[in-house]
Amino acid sequence: MKKVILATTIGLALMVTAGCSNKSVIRYGDAAAVETVDINFGSTDLQKVAAEMTDSMLLSPVVGTLTENKRPIVFVERIKNKTSEHIDTESITDSISTKLLRSGKFRFVDMARVESVREQLDFQQNSGMVDPSKAMQFGRQVGAEYMLYGNLSSIVKSNKDQEDVYYKFTMRLMDLESGLVEWADETEIRKTKGKQRVSW
């Protein structure tokens, strides 16, 4: 009898182990959840940076004055990546400009698509295929009044027990005519990687 119990117990233990073995499971997760897979710049950092910068800009009194009776036209230059990682900073500026546009306070011109626009207008004007009275005209675009740009830098430190990454994201809004910086803000992120705490 004792042997049977022993065998059952060991069998159960093995089953439990087997149940947790490397069986891959695919499921849809929450895109808004906090992600802590590793210490590198991740989706949560991107969301945090984009949200904080947009909030700070929309709350600032200067921007309140600028957007009081009109929607200023902004062009996004770029975020310089000064960190040691490869980070798609265009993704950060995309999130920020989308949020600002959706807030209804700003309008944007997209410098990344100038060539495509030129090609399309050229086709409408010169291909002979588009009704000249309905073709879009050259030289009617509206120029940007402000430029949005920034930097992303990091300090990485580690010892044998832990790793620490500090990100600093700075952003500025410049009046293109006067050259004055109308708004600036920075946000910080600290991430640490240490040993798992075990408690019973």
Next chain:
Amino acid sequence: MKLQQVMVTALVASTMLLAGCTIAPVTSGTGAEKLVQGDDFKKHLQVDNAELGKKLHISEVKSRKTNGLLEINLALTSSYKKSQQLQYHFKWFDKDGFVLEANKAPWKPLELHGFQTATVKGLAPSVAVESFSVYVREVPEKYYKF
């Protein structure tokens, strides 16, 4: 070694393995639903996680309009001696109570130290926002919890 000892060891080992493989689940938390500007948040307060409710409480929810956008201040007070790893988020509703930017408001991480009060800020994504919800949940760190 006695048979009983072997059995006990096997059982403990199996329990450890089972616990060790568990992915820490995201727990429920505490929050306040559908508040409008000037509302008393205490009337809307709901605690879904009684264990967390003992360690953390929402001490203040304030709101005002800045540049036409609803701005929220959420104060969280810890009544626990150790640090707590938390996540919070806001939901936004228009005047008809329809959710805006659903699933786009990310959960934001927050570390609250022992007995500390922290104030976090939220800003409505659009001028159409009239009411909001706040929610705070705990990040479980104890993977070996039975």
